[in-house]
Amino acid sequence: AQKVTQAQTEISVVEKEDVTLDCVYETRDTTYYLFWYKQPPSGELVFLIRRNSFDEQNEISGRYSWNFQKSTSSFNFTITASQVVDSAVYFCALRANFGNEKLTFGTGTRLTIIP
């Protein structure tokens, strides 16, 4: 069985602060993919990143960075110098690499950036 836990239900930070969103996962599969999606108020889930379990290198994309640690089954997401446009619900998700097509989502973290 797969499970994704996003323990932070809601986070508020003042604009320009850095913020980290936590994601912890459980899976019995040896190979899998991890994802982060952003859901702004408009409703659409916007794909941010996909990480293969073989690749433990951290990734940076502009103000966004992701820290994948297989030893602790975590895939955390950091926004540097946050902006009001970053306000959204962020979802972490997991899918096995073989067999099951199902994408398992966490319950999401609502991030509010205060101007």
Next chain:
Amino acid sequence: ETGVTQTPRHLVMGMTNKKSLKCEQHLGHNAMYWYKQSAKKPLELMFVYNFKEQTENNSVPSRFSPECPNSSHLFLHLHTLQPEDSALYLCASSQDPRKETQYFGPGTRLLVL
């Protein structure tokens, strides 16, 4: 249009009504999905279609009936729904359900009275 589009964006229906949700993807993908997003719950996968064939039905009640006439279009036919079916219904597509990233549409926000 690009990406994944969904219509209508908002829908209010009575429990005895019949309505349909439409999803169209312009990405050349082969797989399409329906998800349900209720308040304070994880996204729930409802159906998966790959090359127009249904490959997964995640124990969805029969009052939800999907239809996939081709790889670009996906419908969700609704009849005799319950108030607890009120939710955001999201459509997604991917090149291959086993490997590739899913891209989502904006969703249809459904209210059942």
